[in-house]
Amino acid sequence: MAGAGAGQRKAPTNEDGAIEDLVKARLRKLLPLSKGDQLERGGIVHRNEKTGALGHVEGAPGSEDDLAIGFTKDPCGRYVTPNRGCPPGTKPVAFYHTHGRDDSKRAEGARRAGPAGFSDEDLRIATEEQLVAFVALDDGRWLRFTPVEVPVVAGMMECTVAGVTETVPFRAQHAFDTDGQPFWQKGKTVPMNGNLLG
Numbered sequence: 179m180a181g182a183g184a185g186q187r188k189a190p191t192n193e194d195g196a197i198e199d200l201v202k203a204r205l206r207k208l209l210p211l212s213k214g215d216q217l218e219r220g221g222i223v224h225r226n227e228k229t230g231a232l233g234h235v236e237g238a239p240g241s242e243d244d245l246a247i248g249f250t251k252d253p254c255g256r257y258v259t260p261n262r263g264c265p266p267g268t269k270p271v272a273f274y275h276t277h278g279r280d281d282s283k284r285a286e287g288a289r290r291a292g293p294a295g296f297s298d299e300d301l302r303i304a305t306e307e308q309l310v311a312f313v314a315l316d317d318g319r320w321l322r323f324t325p326v327e328v329p330v331v332a333g334m335m336e337c338t339v340a341g342v343t344e345t346v347p348f349r350a351q352h353a354f355d356t357d358g359q360p361f362w363q364k365g366k367t368v369p370m371n372g373n374l375l376g
């Protein structure tokens with residue numbers, strides 16, 4: 179019988195638990211690869227809007243600066259890959275990536291200054307994309323970040339690229355709450371149960 183052991187799910191609902199299980203399984207596969215070649219890896223979890231089935235897509239490995247997960251936008255603010263790289267009829271619900279790099283293998287100046295947790299950039303992306311984020315650390319710990327809901331202004335705008343003007347949808351988020359605090363700093367990071375390398 180399942181008790182309060184190390185393998186217990188953290189997420190309270192069935193769907194969140196299923197996302198957590200999927201992400202954990204993927205990160206367990208990806209983290210050792212990242213520790214081997216020092217490249218980050220990641221992907222997006224999506225949900226089929228009719229059946230509710232979960233799936234995932236992953237891109238090529240990359241460095242911490244150029245790992246591309248599907249959030250890349252063109253100069254008009256449109257995603258370069260439709261639906262953030264997820265299949266038609268699905269909705270992205272979470273994303274995950276590894277921070278598997280072993281700083282001891284790097285030259286002194288190239289080592290991380292801070293802890294190996296989420297970077298500020300990770301938290302900004304999760305908040306902008308309004309997706310739950312997971313990260314795997316080099317020692318096998320993993321974390322979840324849940325962004326706060328951010329008010330959005332949406333409409334249409336004209337955008338000119340290389341002399342061609344198009345009318346495109348825009349979606350702008352408020353950056354700060356009424357107290358002047360950036361929304362991306364208001365989300366919650368929690369440690370997840372179990373060790374990915376165990």
Ligand SMILES: [Zn+2]
Pocket residue numbers: 275277296297300313
């Ligand atoms: Zn990161």
